Amino acid sequence: MTKTEAMSLGAFSVSLAVKDLQTSKTFYTKLGFEVAGGDESNNWLVLRNGTTTIGLFHGMFEKNMLTFNPGWGPQAKPLSEFMDVREIQKRLQERGIKPETKADETTTGPASLVLIDPDGNPVLIDQHV
Numbered sequence: 319m320t321k322t323e324a325m326s327l328g329a330f331s332v333s334l335a336v337k338d339l340q341t342s343k344t345f346y347t348k349l350g351f352e353v354a355g356g357d358e359s360n361n362w363l364v365l366r367n368g369t370t371t372i373g374l375f376h377g378m379f380e381k382n383m384l385t386f387n388p389g390w391g392p393q394a395k396p397l398s399e400f401m402d403v404r405e406i407q408k409r410l411q412e413r414g415i416k417p418e419t420k421a422d423e424t425t426t427g428p429a430s431l432v433l434i435d436p437d438g439n440p441v442l443i444d445q446h447v
Contacts, residue, residue, distance in 0.1 A: 325409055326401050327386035327443060329394060331364070331371035335383075339363065339376040346372065355394065364394070383432075383440035389447035396447050403429050403445040421445075 336342040339361055343353070346365050351372065356363035361376040369392045373385065389400045403421045410417065410433070418440070421429035430444040 323409070325406055326388070327406065328388040328397075328400060328445070329371065329386070329390040329392050331373055331385045331387070333373040333375055333379065333383045333385045333442065335379040335381055336374045336376050339374055342374045342376075346374070366393075369393075379440070381440055383442050385442045385444060388443065388445045400447075402426075403431060403443055406443060407431050 334342070339358065343358075343363060343365070347353075349367065351365035351367040351370075354364045354366040354371070356373070362378060363374045365372050365374065371392075371394070387394070388403050388406060389397055391397050404423050404425075407417060407421050407423070415433060417431040418434050419430075419432045421431045421443075428446050430442060433441040433443070435441055
């Protein structure tokens with residue numbers, strides 16, 4: 319087995335498809351999470367407990383998903399150097415992984431792609447910078 323060149327995917331979080339944003343917010347704040355971002359009026363919040371980040375999304379996704387944010391560190395702060403989502407996409411395709419949705423390779427800046435793992439779990443690579 320050959321070693322595969324590492325890719326830095328950025329900050330990691332779990333994005334949860336919730337039935338009721340307020341109920342989920344209450345539950346997770348009781349676990350020690352604090353609201354760190356988002357927009358309740360648009361049905362999404364980001365909560366953090368130490369270095370653990372979860373996103374609560376009502377009506378945006380069908381399933382829970384793993385989320386990576388190139389260009390962000392663990393506290394959602396922009397990094398000065400990072401691998402662009404389009405480069406990540408290119409490397410994944412070279413490795414035989416076909417994105418479900420692709421980042422537009424003719425653009426720069428924010429973009430995203432979605433992969434589906436072998437068990438049907440969505441993986442979002444979502445660059446905000």
